[in-house]
Amino acid sequence: MAGKAQYFIQGIGMISPQKTFDNQMFLEEITTYDQNVLTAVVPDFKAYINPIQLRRLSRMLRVGLASATICLRDAGIEHPDGIITATGYGFLDETEKFLREMLEMKEKQLTPTHFMQGTYNALAGLEAVMIKCMGYNNTYVSKGFAFENALQDAMMRLDEHQAAHYLVGSYDEAAPVQFIASIREHHFKAEPIVNLNLFDTTTKGTIQGEGAAFFDLTGTRHENTWCELLDVAMVYRPETKDHLAASLADFLKANNISLEEVDVWLNGITGDAVRDVILKELEHSDLKAIPQARYKHLCGDYCTVTSFALWLGASVLKKQSIPEVVKASAFETPKEIKTVLSVSHYMNRNYAFMLMQRA
Amino acid sequence: MNQTIEELTQELRQELIKQLNLEDMIPADFDENTPLFGEGLGLDSIDSLELVVLLDRNYGIKLKDPKEGRQVFHSIRTMAEYIQKNRAQV
Numbered sequence: 001m002a003g004k005a006q007y008f009i010q011g012i013g014m015i016s017p018q019k020t021f022d023n024q025m026f027l028e029e030i031t032t033y034d035q036n037v038l039t040a041v042v043p044d045f046k047a048y049i050n051p052i053q054l055r056r057l058s059r060m061l062r063v064g065l066a067s068a069t070i071c072l073r074d075a076g077i078e079h080p081d082g083i084i085t086a087t088g089y090g091f092l093d094e095t096e097k098f099l100r101e102m103l104e105m106k107e108k109q110l111t112p113t114h115f116m117q118g119t120y121n122a123l124a125g126l127e128a129v130m131i132k133c134m135g136y137n138n139t140y141v142s143k144g145f146a147f148e149n150a151l152q153d154a155m156m157r158l159d160e161h162q163a164a165h166y167l168v169g170s171y172d173e174a175a176p177v178q179f180i181a182s183i184r185e186h187h188f189k190a191e192p193i194v195n196l197n198l199f200d201t202t203t204k205g206t207i208q209g210e211g212a213a214f215f216d217l218t219g220t221r222h223e224n225t226w227c228e229l230l231d232v233a234m235v236y237r238p239e240t241k242d243h244l245a246a247s248l249a250d251f252l253k254a255n256n257i258s259l260e261e262v263d264v265w266l267n268g269i270t271g272d273a274v275r276d277v278i279l280k281e282l283e284h285s286d287l288k289a290i291p292q293a294r295y296k297h298l299c300g301d302y303c304t305v306t307s308f309a310l311w312l313g314a315s316v317l318k319k320q321s322i323p324e325v326v327k328a329s330a331f332e333t334p335k336e337i338k339t340v341l342s343v344s345h346y347m348n349r350n351y352a353f354m355l356m357q358r359a
Numbered sequence: 360m361n362q363t364i365e366e367l368t369q370e371l372r373q374e375l376i377k378q379l380n381l382e383d384m385i386p387a388d389f390d391e392n393t394p395l396f397g398e399g400l401g402l403d404s405i406d407s408l409e410l411v412v413l414l415d416r417n418y419g420i421k422l423k424d425p426k427e428g429r430q431v432f433h434s435i436r437t438m439a440e441y442i443q444k445n446r447a448q449v
Contacts, residue, residue: 052401055380109416111378112408 011075011216013067027323038300075216081164082136085124086146088303092175094118144350147304162219169214170304198271198297206270209300213307227317230355241281268344275348292328313340367439
């Protein structure tokens with residue numbers, strides 16, 4: 001838990017395998033996939049990035065920079081006080097090109113672009129250059145906890161300076177090389193499925209996703225605030241459901257929230273019959289009575305996928321609606337949605353809680 | 360390799376578009392005398408590094424003096440002339 005300060009989300013830019021880049025829409029057009037790889041639905045990049053800069057940027061850098069621009073425009077901020085990004089695997093596609101070139105050229109005559117764009121902090125650096133942000137700039141690469149680490153960093157910095165604005169972002173791409181490697185360790189399903197049927201499957205593995213998200217996090221409430229982010233917590237490899245449930249109880253208690261006060265919870269299950277066991281047990285016991293929404297059938301699974309959950313929770317709170325496509329079962333949307341809880345896992349290893357409240 | 364200046368400039372135009380990701384451009388879009396930097400194609404310092412690598416990789420020419428690059432990379436024409444001259448010396 002960070003300090004006693006408050007944290008508000010003032011702007012969002014989310015590019016995901018669904019059409020989420022348009023903040024006026026809320027999952028009204030759903031894209032379906034049938035090959036276990038969900039790739040970003042992208043806007044016209046020229047609307048967000050200078051065409052001269054655009055030509056050299058890799059696909060994922062374009063996605064990242066565009067989502068940062070969407071966020072800043074949404075927040076009405078030109079110069080944030082700092083930029084904090086998170087990624088599990090970085091720009092794998094560019095890294096692969098660079099490594100392949102090293103092999104082909106026998107480590108000689110390497111072009112600089114693939115190297116520059118293959119580094120983990122390329123997005124945070126380029127965004128800083130693009131908007132001339134000379135402030136704090138950091139990138140977390142802690143796999144399934146990277147996004148939570150970035151959020152906590154921003155929250156701790158806001159504890160010291162409430163009026164500041166931090167551009168907190170995440171990105172991970174659905175790279176083919178990772179897909180092939182992940183099939184071997186059964187992270188992704190071997191048999192093709194339709195993404196919307198993800199939660200009906202009974203096999204091991206999930207589907208690959210990708211996305212870039214940026215949030216303008218600040219310590220003061222503004223007119224167009226999306227929601228208040230109450231807290232973020234992480235649990236590494238809980239041994240049992242009871243272990244996870246106890247951690248969740250501690251988390252809620254620390255924020256003076258009871259389970260009864262949670263209007264909807266975002267379930268981060270992945271459709272993996274083996275790795276979902278602990279979260280499913282929690283779903284059928286402690287969280288059974290709370291309306292539930294799911295999202296990984298829409299965006300797939302990747303290290304920083306909890307940024308999609310944060311976008312979903314913030315959208316539910318701001319728009320006061322829950323799209324049918326995310327409802328785990330039929331339930332009537334509460335008249336007022338005040339509190340949203342996110343409980344997720346990555347590879348049954350990195351469990352995270354996020355608590356959001358209507359601002 | 361006996362390439363004429365015209366053949367070389369045409370080849371360089373194609374290579375530049377490919378190597379520097381000059382999207383939405385075709386070889387006919389720029390003249391062999393169009394300045395590559397500044398008000399011409401608007402290339403930048405990273406592009407100049409890419410051009411150094413291109414000279415080495417495609418034509419076996421190592422640009423040893425960075426000051427020389429200013430003249431060599433002025434336009435497609437100056438690049439082609441430099442390549443032809445230095446290839447002949449090998």
